[in-house]
Amino acid sequence: xxxxxxxLEERPSIxxxxxxxxxAFTVGAHIIPTLLPxxxxxxxxxxxxxxxxxxxxxxxxxxxxxxxxxxxxxxxxFLVFLFFFAIGLFSQISCILMVLGCYxxxxxxxxxxxxxSYDILLVTLFLMCITGYHGDFFSVDSLRRGDPLAYxxxxxxxxxxxxxxQIASTFFYTGLCKFTASGxxxxxxxxxxxxxxxxxxxxxxxxxxxFFAHQPQLCYFIGIFIILSExxxxxxxxxxxxxxxxxAYGFLFHIMLVATLHxxxxxxxxxxxxxxxxxxxxxIVAWIDKKRGQNAAKGREKIIYDGHCHFCVGSxxxxxxxxxxxxxxxVNYQPIEDLSxxxxxxxxxxxxxxxxxxxxxxxxxxxxxxxxxxxxxxPLLFPLAPVMYFPGMQWIGSFIYNxxxxxxxxxxxxxxxxxxxxxxx
Amino acid sequence: xxxxxIRNIAISVFAAAWLILFNYExxxxxxxxxxxxxxxxxxxxxxxxxxxxxxxxxxETEGTAEVYGIKGDRPEFIDPHRIFNNHWIGYDNIRxxxxxxxxxxxxxxxxCRYLKRRFPEYDKFAVMQVLYPSNIQYPGRRIxxxxxxx
Numbered sequence: 001x002x003x004x005x006x007x008l009e010e011r012p013s014i015x016x017x018x019x020x021x022x023x024a025f026t027v028g029a030h031i032i033p034t035l036l037p038x039x040x041x042x043x044x045x046x047x048x049x050x051x052x053x054x055x056x057x058x059x060x061x062x063x064x065x066x067x068x069x070x071x072x073x074x075x076x077x078f079l080v081f082l083f084f085f086a087i088g089l090f091s092q093i094s095c096i097l098m099v100l101g102c103y104x105x106x107x108x109x110x111x112x113x114x115x116x117s118y119d120i121l122l123v124t125l126f127l128m129c130i131t132g133y134h135g136d137f138f139s140v141d142s143l144r145r146g147d148p149l150a151y152x153x154x155x156x157x158x159x160x161x162x163x164x165x166q167i168a169s170t171f172f173y174t175g176l177c178k179f180t181a182s183g184x185x186x187x188x189x190x191x192x193x194x195x196x197x198x199x200x201x202x203x204x205x206x207x208x209x210x211f212f213a214h215q216p217q218l219c220y221f222i223g224i225f226i227i228l229s230e231x232x233x234x235x236x237x238x239x240x241x242x243x244x245x246x247x248a249y250g251f252l253f254h255i256m257l258v259a260t261l262h263x264x265x266x267x268x269x270x271x272x273x274x275x276x277x278x279x280x281x282x283x284i285v286a287w288i289d290k291k292r293g294q295n296a297a298k299g300r301e302k303i304i305y306d307g308h309c310h311f312c313v314g315s316x317x318x319x320x321x322x323x324x325x326x327x328x329x330x331v332n333y334q335p336i337e338d339l340s341x342x343x344x345x346x347x348x349x350x351x352x353x354x355x356x357x358x359x360x361x362x363x364x365x366x367x368x369x370x371x372x373x374x375x376x377x378x379p380l381l382f383p384l385a386p387v388m389y390f391p392g393m394q395w396i397g398s399f400i401y402n403x404x405x406x407x408x409x410x411x412x413x414x415x416x417x418x419x420x421x422x423x424x425x
Numbered sequence: 426x427x428x429x430x431i432r433n434i435a436i437s438v439f440a441a442a443w444l445i446l447f448n449y450e451x452x453x454x455x456x457x458x459x460x461x462x463x464x465x466x467x468x469x470x471x472x473x474x475x476x477x478x479x480x481x482x483x484x485e486t487e488g489t490a491e492v493y494g495i496k497g498d499r500p501e502f503i504d505p506h507r508i509f510n511n512h513w514i515g516y517d518n519i520r521x522x523x524x525x526x527x528x529x530x531x532x533x534x535x536x537c538r539y540l541k542r543r544f545p546e547y548d549k550f551a552v553m554q555v556l557y558p559s560n561i562q563y564p565g566r567r568i569x570x571x572x573x574x575x
Contacts, residue, residue: 007440008433033513040510040543047539049526053467053474103470111526112511112518119473123447126471130439158436162443170477173451177481181455190483196560197487198567202521262520263479265513 007158012281013133014151014288016160017088017142020134022273024086026121026266027098031082031105034112035075042075042108043068049111054119063107074104088139092132099125117266120170124270127162131155138380148320152285160277167274168234171250175230178223185223192219194261202262209260229253237278250275292326300329301377302342303370304356307332311408312355322380354405368394368401451476487557490524490572492540494547503544528554528572537575550575 034041042048044067050060066074078101084094102122106114128134133155135141142150178185194203195213203209212219229249236246251272258268303319306312316330333339339346343358350356354367357374365373372393375385388397449457450472453465467474492508493500505519527536533552540550552575556568 007436029514033511037510040539045539045542047527047532047536049532054469056469059470111523112509115521116473116477116479119471120477123471127443156432156436158440162440165444166447169447169451173477174479174481177455177476177478181478181481183478183481184484185481188484190480193483193485193560194480196485196564198557198560198565200489200520201487258515262516262518264518264521265515268515 007156007161009157010154011157011160012152012285013136013155013160014153014284015277015279015281016134016155016163017137017139019163019273019277020088020091020128021086021138022269023124023128023134024082024098026269027102027125028082028086029269030118030121030264030266031078031102031113034105034109035079038071038075041112042071042105046109047111048109049114051106051110051114054110054114055107060107063104066108071108074101077101078105088135088141091135091139091141092129095125095129095132095134099129115264115266117264117270121266121270123166124163124274127159127166131159133159142321143318146314146317146321148317148323150321151288151324160281163274163277164237167271167277168237171230171233175227175233178227178230185227189216189220189223191223191226192216195219204260204262206260237275243278247275247278288324291324295326296329299360300327301360302331302356302358303328303374304331304333304339304342304346304351304358306352306355306408307334309408319374319378322378324378324380327377328374354401367405368397371401372397447472485559485561487560488525489522489555490528491553491555491569492524492527493551493553494540494544495549495551496547500551501547508540508543527552530573533573533575537573540575 039045040047048064050064052060055063078098081094081098081101084090085098099122102125106118106122132141136153136155137150147153177183178190184190192213192215194201195209197203199205212222233246233250236242236249254268254272257263258265303316305316319328320326320330331342333346333348333351336342339348339351343362343364345364346356346358350366355370357365357370359365359373372385372388375381375388387393446468450468453467454475455478457465492503492505494503495501505524506517509519509523511518526532536552537550540547544550552572553569554572556570558566558568
C-alpha cells in the first residue's frame with residue numbers, strides 16, 4: 001500500500017546519518033558561544049529572560065532554582081553529550097541527553113538562544129531522538145559494530161520522511177503567514193522597509209543594498225516571488241522532477257538569507273542539510289557502489305594484515321567501515337605462501353611485525369606510517385591527518401603502534417591468548 | 426526484540442500523532458484561535474508560540490533600547506556589544522535587536538543588577554527607549570525617552 005510505504009518502507013539511513021553531523025554542528029554553533037561568558041549568561045550573576053509560552057511555570061521554576069554548581073555541571077554534561085552525538089557514540093542516548101541540555105539552557109535563559117529558529121531546531125532534534133538510525137553510519141557506533149556495509153543499512157523511513165515534511169511545511173507556513181493572519185507582505189513592502197532600516201538593524205551591509213533600497217517596486221515583487229517560492233516548496237520538493245531544482249533553490253535562499261540578514265545561522269547550518277534529506281537514499285547508495293566498482297577496477301591500495309590476530313581483523317573491518325568507496329584492498333598475509341608475488345620487499349617477518357600499506361604507485365608504508373598514510377587516502381579520516389602529520393607524531397605514534405602490535409594477541413576480546421603467543425609463525 | 430508488526434503499528438501511530446500535532450501548532454495561533462474565538466491550548470516544550478512567522482510582519486517603524494552609564498553628571502553611551510558579549514558565527518545578535526528585551530519592566534531590576542556588576546565604573550545607569558517613527562518618511566529621525574534608571 002502506497003501510504004504504508006510513505007513511513008514504513010525500509011530504506012538506507014545514510015542520509016539521516018549525514019544529517020546528524022550538521023545537526024550536531026548547528027547545536028554547537030548556537031549554544032557554545034553562550035557558554036563562554038557563563039557568568040553573564042547563565043550563572044546567578046547573569047541577566048536572564050524566560051520563555052513562559054514555551055515552558056510551563058513549574059519547569060521554569062525548577063530550572064531557575066539551579067545553583068551555580070549545577071549550571072557548571074550541566075555545561076560539562078551538555079558539551080560531553082554534544083561531542084558524543086557529533087561523533088555518533090551511543091547516538092540515540094547521546095542525542096536525548098544533549099537535547100536535555102538544550103532545553104535546560106533554554107529554560108535557564110532564553111535571551112540569546114531563544115529564537116524561532118531555535119524552536120525549529122528543537123522540533124528537528126526531537127525527531128532525531130526518536131530512533132538511533134542516525135548513528136548507522138559516519139559514527140563511532142558504526143565502527144563499534146564493524147559492518148563494512150553499514151552504509152547500506154535499511155531502516156523504516158519515517159524519521160527522514162517526517163524531517164522532510166517538517167522543512168517543506170515550514171517553508172509553506174512561513175509563506176502563508178506573510179500574507180494571511182497579520183502578515184503584511186501584500187499590503188505593505190517589508191523588503192523595502194528592511195533595506196531602509198537604520199544601519200544598526202538586522203540588515204547587513206551587502207553589495208547592492210543601496211540600489212535595492214531605492215527600488216520600492218522591485219522590492220515588492222521580490223517579496224511576492226519569495227512568498228510564491230515558499231508556498232510552492234512542498235510541491236517542488238516532493239515532486240521527483242523538480243526536487244533537485246528545489247533543493248538548489250533552497251540552498252540559494254539560505255545563502256541569500258545569511259548574506260543579507262543578521263538571523264541566527266541555524267537557518268544556514270540546518271536547513272540546507274535538511275533539504276538534502278530529499279535526495280533518494282537509494283541513489284546515494286548506488287553512487288557509492290558505483291565508486292566502489294570503479295576503484296576495484298582501477299586497482300586499490302593494499303593493506304596487508306595478520307589474519308590470525310582477531311584484534312587486527314576487527315581493526316581492518318573498522319577501516320573498511322571508514323573506507324566508503326573501497327579504496328583499500330585488505331590482504332591477509334597468513335595464507336599466502338609467497339608474499340614476494342605481491343611485492344618483492346614483503347616478507348612474513350615484516351608483515352608479522354606490523355601492518356603494511358602498499359600504494360598503487362608502489363610505495364610501502366609500515367605500522368604507524370601506514371595508518372598515517374591512510375588518513376590521506378580515506379576521506380572519513382581526513383580530520384585526523386593534521387594530528388598524524390604534526391611534528392613529533394612519528395615518534396609518539398610509532399611508540400604507541402609498536403606497543404599495540406607487539407601485544408596484539410592479548411587484545412582478543414575473548415582473552416584466549418593470555419600468553420600473547422597464539423598463532424605465532 | 427519488537428516484532429515487525431508491533432514496530433509498524435508504533436511508527437504509524439507516532440507519525441499520525443506527530444503530523445496532527447505539527448499542523449495543529451502551525452495553524453493554532455493565527456488561524457484556529459480566530460475560528461475558535463478563544464486561546465486554544467498550546468503544546469508546551471515544543472513548537473514556537475505563534476507558528477512559523479519568520480519576518481512575516483515588517484513595518485517602517487523600529488524600536489530598540491540604549492543604555493547610558495552615568496559618571497557624575499556625564500552620561501556615556503555603552504555599546505550593547507559590551508553589555509552582551511556573545512560572538513556567533515555569521516551573525517550579530519545585537520543587530521537582531523536582543524536589546525529590546527531589557528525594556529520589559531519585569532526585567533528592570535535584574536538588568537540593573539547585571540549592569541552594576543558588569544560596569545562598576547559608573548555611578549548609575551539610564552535605560553532609554555529609542556523609536557524610529559518611519560524609516561521611509563523620516564529617515565534617521567529618532568525619538569528617545571528614558572525608560573528607567575538604576
